[in-house]
Amino acid sequence: MFHDNYDNQIIESKTQNYYxxxxxxxxxxxxxxxxxxxxxxxxxxxxEEKNEFIIKYKKTNxxxxxxxxxxxxxxxxxxxxxxxxxxRRNISRGDxxxxxxxxxxxxxxxxxxxxxxxxxxxDDAYECAKKIINELYRDSINNV
Numbered sequence: 001m002f003h004d005n006y007d008n009q010i011i012e013s014k015t016q017n018y019y020x021x022x023x024x025x026x027x028x029x030x031x032x033x034x035x036x037x038x039x040x041x042x043x044x045x046x047x048e049e050k051n052e053f054i055i056k057y058k059k060t061n062x063x064x065x066x067x068x069x070x071x072x073x074x075x076x077x078x079x080x081x082x083x084x085x086x087x088r089r090n091i092s093r094g095d096x097x098x099x100x101x102x103x104x105x106x107x108x109x110x111x112x113x114x115x116x117x118x119x120x121x122x123d124d125a126y127e128c129a130k131k132i133i134n135e136l137y138r139d140s141i142n143n144v
Contacts, residue, residue: 021052024061028068035072047109062109077132078117085121 024045031041047062057064066074081089086101097103116135118128 018052018056021050021056021061024053025057025064028065032068032072035069046104047112048104048107049109050107060109062112075116075136076112076114078112078114079120079128080117081120 035041049060053061090096091098
């Protein structure tokens with residue numbers, strides 16, 4: 001929902017808007033601070049690569065994430081859904097643009113090194129979560 005409004009504001013104002021990239025940067029900083037207190041965290045988001053990351057930070061969003069957590073144990077999970085199914089879901093929600101999934105797929109970083117992947121077109125949210133937990137704790141607990 002946010003993306004369509006954000007992109008339209010940028011186009012209309014013909015300016016660079018750094019609120020999005022700054023919010024991502026500070027979310028990573030906050031996550032690092034929390035994790036340094038011994039608290040495991042989950043950052044749920046797409047690794048979008050907008051030009052503003054390079055302009056402001058001289059790095060991609062993905063590079064900022066990796067640099068921020070370079071001394072931390074990070075477990076990257078790809079939550080995948082085929083583009084046609086994403087589009088169908090967005091349209092059925094009624095509050096998303098019909099082309100939002102396509103637009104987002106164009107700005108997502110294609111070079112992310114994931115530790116694990118789940119497909120929401122194959123498994124429901126519960127099964128995906130169970131698979132992630134089992135993979136994350138594979139060596140330390142019996143499967144859930």
